Amino acid sequence: MIEIKNLTKVFPARKGLLGHDAIKAVANVCFSIPEAGSVSFIGESGSGKTTIGRILAGLETPSSGDIWIQGVNVTKMPQAERRRFLRQVQLIQQDPYQALNPARTIEQALGDPLKVIARERGQDSAWIQTRMHDVLHRVGIEPGSVLNKYPHMLSGGQRQRIVIARALTVDPKVLVADEAVSMIDVSLRLGVLKLLKDLREQFGISLLFITHDVASARYVGQNGQLFVIYKGMVIESGPTDQIIDQPYHPYTQALLSAVPVLKGLENPGPDRFIPLRGDDQELIPDTVCLYQPRCPFAQTKCREERPALQGTEHAHACHFPVVRRVVATVRANEG
Ligand SMILES: Nc1ncnc2c1ncn2[C@@H]1O[C@H](COP(=O)(O)OP(=O)(O)OP(=O)(O)O)[C@@H](O)[C@H]1O
Ligand SMILES: [Mg+2]
Incomplete structure (x- = not known):
């Protein structure tokens, strides 16, 4: 469903730094994510994982390469159209606290994107309410317990679930989870990992799982593909279990x-x-x-x-x- 070919990203040299060479953050990376499939990326810090995720979510433009989503070459689209199209890919970042506006309640945080979609689809406020309850149920949260709360009143695990619920409001085909549990208390991590796995299995949402942690890649990415990234390049790829085992x-x-x-x-x-x-x-x-x-x-x-x-x-x-x-x-x- 998603096909990435020869993806390359070169960042210009930062001025004032010694030895100012351009940084090739991603070099000729190819991969595909099937519908309801999972692909995990592991590699050390600075290997280019986040850059790949951000390109896929439309937050960064590639220097070269092609991104095909459901048969459409996204890289050939005009920017405004590409942004709209790439809403199908939602990025879940490391820090849920930063992703949520501390001054907005959960109802407002979810209501904002839902109002935009309701307008586009000619829906009313009752639709927004139903949809809000629906996405919260999907992430395992009882709406009544959170809607009037502010982000700081929730646990890290709940906050990340709210971020995922907000991503689900736009009916994404793909979630890019970039170190999505690394800032959450260890005791709550497994629950969020299980949620990502369930969303894939129950709703057919594909997952690009970015991590330092092979154990969680193995858990979330069962029956999926693992890509080992080194200095912007894929140096090993294949079925997750096979790579870990052999x-x-x-x-x-x-x-x-x-x-x-x-x-x-x-x-x-x-x-x-x-x-x-x-x-x-x-x-x-x-x-x-x-x-x-x-x-x-x-x-x-x-x-x-x-x-x-x-x-x-x-x-x-x-x-x-x-x-x-x-x-x-x-x-x-x-x-
Ligand atoms: N906006 C930018 N401008 C310049 N260089 C950048 C920019 N974003 C990333 N880089 C560089 O690109 C390379 C890859 O960074 P990236 O954040 O994708 O790595 P990562 O694998 O996600 O690392 P981490 O595990 O620490 O999150 C690094 O050398 C980084 O310094
Ligand atoms: Mg990163």
Whole structure:
């Protein structure tokens, strides 16, 4: 349903900074999200995950590449039309508190976008009320308990549910959840993750799930695809469980090794721990493997040629791919 081809985003150099080179935040990224499907992106800070999400939600324009949504090439549309069209993609950001105006009640926060839609669709205030109750029920909140409240009177989990409810007012086809639970109290995270999963299963909303946390990608992205992003490029992609269970790329292996929840549960492979070395090299020439300066397995070829992403279902960009099992076996029905 959504098809992204060769997405690239170059930010101009910031003035006044030393070594002012333009920043290639996203480079030739390709992926698709099927209807009711889920795609997760993992990668370190600064790898370009948020930039991809913001482009998809129409908040940032790509430098090049194409975005197809339901057979329409969005990048070819005039800006106003594109904005309207991209309402089908709603972004859920990290901080629900920042996303809500502290001076507006929940009723007002949900009423504002609903009034716009009611006007467009020729609906009245009764429709707005029904719809408001409907989206709140969908996110597991009893309307009477929140409508007159202000954001600070709710828990972080409830606030994020309200943000999701507001996104649902426009009937989105896709939710982009960018670190959507990282600022929520740990005890409330699972509930919000479950909600994202349920919205996908019950209402067919597709999910682009952006995270540092492989464990939540595995939970939300069951039967989905996982993309491992390194310095703006996809370096491994494929079915989520398969990548976690049989990662090819040393970077993926190092990311997985660093996750305590996934380690040593049962039956881990012989290669239990692959270190993630410090990243001190800012600019890496196009002619070498991006990960080579940090890779414990780098060989001469890695310093001479950038590996392309190869393979179809489970793809990787490594000259010397070796499956190293660093986590326990993934059980299909878990979670
Ligand atoms: N508006 C901007 N202007 C200039 N550079 C930017 C801008 N937005 C992002 N960048 C740069 O683009 C790169 C990717 O940033 P992005 O925020 O997409 O990473 P991320 O993977 O979401 O990181 P994090 O995990 O910390 O959220 C970084 O080098 C960042 O500094
Ligand atoms: Mg980010």
